[in-house]
Amino acid sequence: MSRINRPPVLPGDPANAAQLNAAYTDFSQLGAVDQLNTRDSGFDLAHFQAPATGNGPVIIRSDSANVGTGDIYHSASPVAPASIAAPPTKTVVSGVLSYGANGQVLADGQVLRVYYNLAVRPKYGGTPWDSPGALGQYDVPVTTGPPPNVFISDNAHFWLVQLEWDITSSALINWIPVDGAGNFNGVVVAGRTGDSLQTMRGCACVPAWNLTYNRWRDGEVPGPTPSIEDRRIGWSSASTGYVLLKNPLTSRTIYGLRLVIHGIYHPYRDATTNYAVLDVNLVSGGNTAEMEYDQGNITAIFMREQ
């Protein structure tokens, strides 16, 4: 029970010395200011203005950083190359969202929300989807031959823009994928390198190309020499979000966030699992593949779960 039981001063009351002194005497009692006196609605701005205690009413901390070139005109865009061998070549996008020397702790009952975007444009020369050994080559029938069938890519090749963090030190030299994401460096199925689809958190996928045949008819394409329609993909945004609830994961001190680009990946599967595997056979015989990128942004919010 509260030890301060004097009636409150009401509007219109005289503010005389005795009344004020009595109020201050109440507050000076040992232990008078305790949880019973202050809980729930007794809290005020001073408490909520203390981010170090993690007591923000909703948002504990919010930060944003520009990454990439900062060039919105695509005048001199850097390029991420397609990997021609495993493990994948990872191109680091310049710019880091840094939390300084002490980092930021994701504590019990807290949620980390990260949203990022990056301007990207997949590019290619020749027909990399037709390179020997390339994955996803489907053959479909032709109405009049020869040939009786033609090949077309299944359009499932894609680049990855991946979110990484440093949870080791403020030196920002120990970058690893965020919780729930793999590094795509290991062999996962049939001698192929990649990761399963359930370990891709924080990854944004960008389609590598978009092909079709014109005038499909009855499941066939018009012959005798159908031409593939190559719809070029222009500049777009690799954009996604990453939401992490600390519980039940172990505590994380986050020192920085950044983006890397790697690819090109393609679907693969076994009896129980779907994978994204690196297709290393696309760049050959004069066929090329790369991805341009420009400006982007990473925004991260630490907030209480409730």
Added chain:
Amino acid sequence: MKRWTQHQPRPAQLVEAQQFNAEMQAARSSMASLDRTQFPLAVLSPATLAPSAVARVYLTELVNGALAYPGQQNTELDTATNAESWAGATYDIYSGGWQTCFVTTLNGHRGGNTIVELIGSGFCNGWDHVVQPASGFVINEKFLSTRIRVNGVTVAEQGGIPHGVQTFRLFGAVQLPPGNHEVAVDWRGVGPTANEPVREYTGNEPILRYHLFNMTFAAYARFR
């Protein structure tokens, strides 16, 4: 030290009498309660805040679920596709229409504005996007849609992925009364016409048309 509650003086600001009167009244009323700087900071902790929280985050990390294909669509999964593909929706088994990926419940909601958000990736193989009215062929665009329903009412919906493997983020806001609220996430691919190739010519394996994966659902409730 006391803090101004309103009318905080700024450099080069015009002074008006009311700003002092208002502050005097605020100071006088604070005599009956504790001055805000008298509270020790440690008296407030996340644990004491939770019972009277003004907000709550609901998070469903679908990739950690116990589903056969965690974080993926888990309906209309054709496992007869070839190895260079995914177990996903083919026209062999799926002919269009809304399917429900998963259902979750926002428990202990106290009523108020709620933002719902679905983050994920999907695949639409993009064949037959022909747009040539003069050719006499049917315009038949394919895309993979998703939507979020709260208590059966669609809150957010997108036309969706038109081609290739792409990442999306779908979000919307809804006012909810206190109670438990059921959320459903649905997907829909455009169905086939008579002109689609359904199976590969040589291998006779069904061709993958749509697939959803890497999905996370979150709701951010701001209570009244």
